[in-house]
């Protein structure tokens with residue numbers, strides 16, 4: 410599902426990171442470059458491959474196509490809303506959120522690539538931002554239920570779910586399926602949940618076909 414959020418100074422297109430989403434993203438980024446006065450932000454709506462990977466995919470592309478969707482603190486809040494980590498009517502925008510989100514993303518990328526990175530930054534979020542858990546009596550059940558809610562509206566609490574998703578991914582069984590698209594000009598990460606675990610591209614329809622065409626042309630050039 411795709412929808413536009415109209416804001417006075419910018420247009421934010423929210424779309425899925427599926428094949429169509431990435432195609433639209435590319436078209437939009439080219440359009441944004443051609444009409445530099447029109448600020449168009451495209452948010453890749455998390456598409457359920459994995460929250461932590463969706464988060465690192467908030468910056469993608471290389472060279473002229475590089476796009477960072479965390480342009481300011483409000484854009485990070487929009488992303489968190491699109492990931493359903495914040496309610497739609499959430500209006501607090503803590504200053505410094507984008508700076509911290511970018512720092513977390515940088516560390517996350519190192520860790521996903523198999524480097525030790527800096528777990529301190531992640532641990533700080535896990536510690537200071539940890540949600541509040543309460544035991545509640547629910548009359549309708551009737552019985553007890555544990556509820557979890559955001560500690561506060563500070564940066565640590567806002568980014569904690571992402572830090573937790575990353576921590577679980579890096580320490581769990583799924584870590585062996587973490588992949589980065591093999592296309593030279595694509596930086597998107599994904600979780601290879603295919604049966605054969607031989608997925609190479611973020612999207613077959615886009616990067617897979619592009620790279621196949623490029624390889625075909627290269628072979629033809631060599632033999633021709």
Ligand SMILES: [Zn+2]
Pocket residue numbers: 590591592595596597610611612616
């Ligand atoms: Zn790709």
